[in-house]
Amino acid sequence: MSKKSIQDRASGAIMGAFIGDALALGPHWYYSLDDLRRDYGEWISSYTDPKPDRYHAGLKGGQLSQAGFILTLMVRSLVDRGGYDTEDFCRRLDEELLPLLDGTPVSGPGGYTSQSIREVWRRRVQQKLPWGETGSHADTTEAIERTLAIAVRYALKPGQLADAITQNTLLTQSDEIVVSLTVAYGAVLSLLIQGHALDTELSGKLMKLVKKGELPFHVVTRDNLQMPRPGDPDPPRAGRFASPDALLTPSYMAAAVNDPEIRIEPAWKVSIVYGMPCAIYHQLPAAYYLAARFPSDFESAVLNAVNGGGQNQARAILTGALAGAQTGLSGIPRNLIDGLKEAAILETLAKDLAACIEIP
Template sequence: MPNTPDIRDRAMGAIMGAFVGDALGLGPHWYYDLDQLRRDYGDWIDGYTDPRPGRYHEGLKAGQSSQAGFILALTLRSLVERGGYDQEDFCRRLDEELFPHLDGTPASGPGGYTSQSIREAWRRRTVQGRPWGEPGGPADTTEAIERCLAIAVRYALHPGQLATAVARNAALTQGDDLVLSMTVAFCSVLGQLVQGHPLDARISGRLMELVHRGELPFHAVTRDDLQPPRPGDPDPPRAGRFASPDALLSPAYMAAAAADPGVSIEPAWKVSLVYGMPCAIYHQLPAAYYLAARFKHDFESAVLHAVNGGGQNQARAILTGALAGAQTGLRGIPRRFLEGLEDAPALQGLAGALADAAVTG
């Protein structure tokens, strides 16, 4: 296991990388017309930008966080102040710190835009008076990952605890088991990167070892080396909450594609055209895995290609920023991104406290 300072640096890199990605996407968020994106922001977006009038985050300024960043910071404060994941405290904070500022419409609340799953949670709690713990809504998007990545960093050295806490938190807003499985899988990958393992073609094999040891809650029929079960093996060797381990297997394929000279996505921002520009989790995760694997030592290139691909580029940049930051560490994030980020000292203080808790247990 790499030494403690390296783990701490990678943990902080993952958190701050997500905040940077969120703020980079604030201005050019949700342009599906790439020609219009270029007309508004030029051929290459290389930093924080103001949202244009009439766009999703109108009124905010370059370097500020969207609502995804607001909720990530809320999650961080809960984890740090409670010493770990406390679901009752997290839900209380949503009830007291976020929901009073929403009105159920998309263009409301801190950060200028409220995502579908959060609007549905607000409606169940505020309008219908329903308790937390009932199944989340049907949104097939990445909103749960965007906050749960902080939980993944907190429990990076304890994959079983990571999976349990992430699954519980994600289920508050996401009701689809496939979305939940992909959320737990992404956070498990992030935990491995914080530990110091590379995002390469072997990442899925490492995750499947955790499945077979009973640490990750995925159903697996194959043996540890992904070979068929032998006669006499129990059926199945490992049964978990999620019916298929495919969400754990996908990252290795994207990492292999990024390393294969026979696979060409040029320029890399066109990964959004290959895997899809929309918001759904099955478009977002492959692109983030690909970019983070391709630019594993180059945080700036990873997040800027994520942003310049258009579509749901903010989520793509948050996810890519977390994965890339976990590989480069905080020291690998360009200073200009940290200096231009609103409230960066406070966010970095929270990230450091979370990283300390991750290292000490």
């Protein structure tokens, strides 16, 4: 693993997430594909303005949504502190985000505030609860959308990655399954940054980290998911998550890509196969599928995520980070970078975070 290639992939993951967020700003949350095509044509290929009556009305193509705003806060915190610091990140939310919200969906930076962040506002601002008592049961991907930066920072340190992502996820979401899926995504992203492929072998590599106690998932099977033998002791728990199944999804998606009898054509219809809604269990399979299908084509991966409709912004952020980690920043088309508002600032942030990775 060369330092230059790791930093290129790490920067690509962050910029990929920013690009995915901004590309979906205009056509966000169209559950009618007919309406989506009516407003934006048969194929969305660049940044677009939201329509006046849509979720991000008033913003312009290339700007970030509130998810992108929060991701920016996370990246700045990681860079300034040299790593994950819960107190520093929470201070930034208290000072830079929560005062801009009013607890309603259409408010604050980016024009729309997600369910879990609205609940944080109620508990933190209205009820004056301490951080740590602010998480709700939202089953969405908001935590992934910011903790992917933590995965970048600790791409070579799976134990620290899992611990930091868990801590941060619990600030907004308390469901253990959501937390485990969020940690699993971070672990997948870290291996891509290291240079591993999103293929049928990736989940096996993640399971080896579980067996070594470096990822906090409980597992009783032997290698290749074989049953335990009579007399085998129950292995000690490496951490809090009851099952490692969240780590197995990526390779199943890669297997679907490689199976000639399974075809999703065009690829954007992955949103129909796995579902258009916001829940994490709809979003992750689609993102893994698109990233596995287009490992060296960032543009195709992220545009198919956007053109699938529904909660395409989360799908595009997650896909963009995975795709950017595979192609590296150097493999992302320059027009997609330059089309971002404040592109130079965001690119510098991405490179600064990549430079924080401690590479032997």
